[in-house]
Amino acid sequence: MKSAVLVGTCCLVLGGFAAGALAQDNGNAYSDVEVLLDKSETTITKQPLFYPEGRQAQVTSLVITLAPGGAVKEHMHPIPLYGYILDGELTITYEKEAPLTFKKGEAFIEAVNTWHFGKNTGTVPTRILAVFMGAKDLPNVIRPPE
Numbered sequence: 001m002k003s004a005v006l007v008g009t010c011c012l013v014l015g016g017f018a019a020g021a022l023a024q025d026n027g028n029a030y031s032d033v034e035v036l037l038d039k040s041e042t043t044i045t046k047q048p049l050f051y052p053e054g055r056q057a058q059v060t061s062l063v064i065t066l067a068p069g070g071a072v073k074e075h076m077h078p079i080p081l082y083g084y085i086l087d088g089e090l091t092i093t094y095e096k097e098a099p100l101t102f103k104k105g106e107a108f109i110e111a112v113n114t115w116h117f118g119k120n121t122g123t124v125p126t127r128i129l130a131v132f133m134g135a136k137d138l139p140n141v142i143r144p145p146e
Helices: 002-014 019-024
Strands: 057-066 071-075 081-087 089-094 100-103 107-109 116-119 126-135
Touching (some): 081 100
Antiparallel strands (some): 081 126, 089 116
16 A cells, blocks of 8 residues: 555656656656657647636546547547547548548647548557547537538
């Protein structure tokens, strides 16, 4: 039990440091640190990254699975979204942008307030870790009226 409390305390204390600093610190308990996305200040479409202001922060995370050829219908995010491809391949088509393809092991910050849709363009199921960095009473996803 003491070990679990100590590890939890260490994680909280170390959580304030950048991943790059952790990777360079040989005195910590980690055997390996893999930086997935380092200090991003813009979305994948080069928009400056800002968090919603004046509201209680609210983080939601999910794993989305798309079968080969499966798609997520057109939508937008009014808040920042971190995406990480756990398995497979995802092609995202944004309004006024060329489609971008992400493969297993790639991370990105999704475009904000930009219509887009995603499609599994690979041959195996695609699994995406989606972390919405939102705020209370703001939706994570907006879909166009039907």
